[in-house]
Amino acid sequence: xxxxxxxxxxxxxxxxxxxxxxxxxxxxxxxxxxxxxxxxxxxxxxxxxxxxxxxxxxxxxxxxxxxxxxxxxxxxxxxxxxxxxxxxxxxxxxxxxxxxxxxxxxxxxxxxxxxxxxxxxxxxxxxxxxxxxxxxxxxxxxxxxxxxxxxxxxxxxxxxxxxxxxxxxxxxxxxxxxxxxxxxxxxxxxxxxxxxxxxxxxxxxxxxxxxxxxxxxxxxxxxxxxxxxxxxxxx
Ligand code: CDP
Numbered sequence: 251x252x253x254x255x256x257x258x259x260x261x262x263x264x265x266x267x268x269x270x271x272x273x274x275x276x277x278x279x280x281x282x283x284x285x286x287x288x289x290x291x292x293x294x295x296x297x298x299x300x301x302x303x304x305x306x307x308x309x310x311x312x313x314x315x316x317x318x319x320x321x322x323x324x325x326x327x328x329x330x331x332x333x334x335x336x337x338x339x340x341x342x343x344x345x346x347x348x349x350x351x352x353x354x355x356x357x358x359x360x361x362x363x364x365x366x367x368x369x370x371x372x373x374x375x376x377x378x379x380x381x382x383x384x385x386x387x388x389x390x391x392x393x394x395x396x397x398x399x400x401x402x403x404x405x406x407x408x409x410x411x412x413x414x415x416x417x418x419x420x421x422x423x424x425x426x427x428x429x430x431x432x433x434x435x436x437x438x439x440x441x442x443x444x445x446x447x448x449x450x451x452x453x454x455x456x457x458x459x460x461x462x463x464x465x466x467x468x469x470x471x472x473x474x475x476x477x478x479x480x481x482x483x484x485x
Contacts (some may be wrong), residue, residue, distance in 0.1 A: 253481040254280070254379035256394070257474070258387035263435045264408040266458055270401065271383040271467055273281040277467070278474065283374050285391070287334040288321050288367050289358040292344035295319040295331030295336050296357060305356065312364055316476070321322035323372065325470065334401075340353070348423055351431055355438040358385075364445055385439055388450035397451035399470070407459050408432055 257280070259271045268284055277305055283435045295301075300451070301308050301315055324340065325331045333342040358365055364386075371382060374478035382391065388398035409429035416423050441445040449455065454473065 251482075252478050254377070255396035255477050255481050256375055256378050256392050258392050258395040258398045258450075258453075259381065259383040260388050260398070260449070260453065261383075261403075261456075262403070262408065262447070263432050264368055264412040265401040265403045266411065266466075267401050267462070269463060270382045270458070270470075273463065273467060274470060274474070275381040278379075281374065281380045282332070282333070283323070283371065283380060283382040285367065285371055285372060285382055286354075287291060287323075287342075288356050288370065289363070290350050291321045291334050292316070292363055292367070293318055293337045293340055293350050293354045293357040294341055294345050295321075297353065297367050299348040302353060302356075307357060307360060312345060312360070316362055321367070343419075345479065346416075346419070346433065347421065348427070351435075353444075355435045359438065359442040359444070361437075376432070385447040386445040386454050389422040389448060390445045393450070397473055397482050398450050399456050399473075400449040400453040401456050401458060403433055403457060403459040405429065405436070420473075426452055 257274060258270070259267050261267050268286075271284075272282045295383065296307060296315075301313065315484070320337050322338070324335050326330075326333050326340075333340045334345055335341060340361050368391055374380065375382065375392060386389070388395055388400070397484060406429065409432050411424065412428050412432065415427070430471045456466065459470070
């Protein structure tokens with residue numbers, strides 16, 4: 251029987267990492283975990299408890315405050331999707347607003363937050379058979395992942411994709427605001443001190459600016475087969 255592998259998908263914001271990773275997981279019968287959703291949930295928790303002031307997180311009792319936030323996922327049998335939960339309440343929609351998006355990179359730059367999330371992410375991957383997307387999955391969370399993909403796309407194309415997604419959800423936003431948010435997050439994610447966004451040495455680059463999701467699936471298929479065979483033949 252073929253062995254299950256770990257697939258790490260990292261890359262810039264709004265590259266379509268989630269759709270790509272989700273579809274791979276669905277086709278392989280693997281677990282899909284959106285690590286960005288976890289940082290978004292912590293951000294929402296901080297906002298709700300008044301821990302963010304003038305765009306910065308209050309440092310007093312930070313560890314205790316982080317521990318009070320229980321981030322997880324629950325399966326919705328109606329939609330057949332996993333939804334992000336915060337203290338057992340589904341927050342899938344609230345975490346996708348521009349309010350959360352504009353603060354998440356600040357929260358994700360805090361080492362105490364990252365340590366806790368990485369610990370949780372590793373627990374979710376102990377049995378392998380997982381596709382996780384994020385910024386540091388191939389570099390920090392699963393440095394031994396059998397398959398690592400680093401996704402990128404033109405920022406303007408990414409902003410258009412995100413605009414479409416938000417308009418479909420009836421959110422009032424404009425293109426310039428989204429592009430500015432994407433560029434700012436790219437900058438913050440790449441320049442932060444801990445676990446900055448960077449390509450793992452053994453990651454394979456996928457620029458999907460002009461690729462459909464079907465083309466991306468064809469691209470990844472042979473890699474999955476190759477890495478699975480390698481893992482299976484290893485002693
Ligand atoms: O959907 P999008 O790619 O725009 O972002 P996301 O994956 O939901 O992640 C939101 C934010 O969380 C990112 O901009 C990062 O600042 C942070 N993040 C991180 O630091 N590490 C991860 N593994 C995943 C997300």
